[in-house]
Amino acid sequence: MYEIKNYIKEFYINGKLIGKIILEKPDREKLGYSGKRLEILSEDIKFKKLYKKGTEVYTETSPICGKVLGTQKEKFQILANSRIKF
Numbered sequence: 001m002y003e004i005k006n007y008i009k010e011f012y013i014n015g016k017l018i019g020k021i022i023l024e025k026p027d028r029e030k031l032g033y034s035g036k037r038l039e040i041l042s043e044d045i046k047f048k049k050l051y052k053k054g055t056e057v058y059t060e061t062s063p064i065c066g067k068v069l070g071t072q073k074e075k076f077q078i079l080a081n082s083r084i085k086f
Contacts, residue, residue, distance in 0.1 A: 001070075002063075003066040007061050008021070009025070011060055012057060013058075039057055072074065
């Protein structure tokens, strides 16, 4: 349905986003919030500040989507079906 460009891996400590990196391939089966997991840093990593090896962080990986794939008619149908009806 969408062209996937890359993946983004976000790092959290105490529920606060501390940084993110771009991946070419996903590092887990489940993506998004349902794939969130606890990891221990295997090496020092620097975002706005330095986080030492051994720090516990929660990580989440999500796809970075590009353009919608398909014919023009299929694209319009996807858009029409995505609208929320009240």
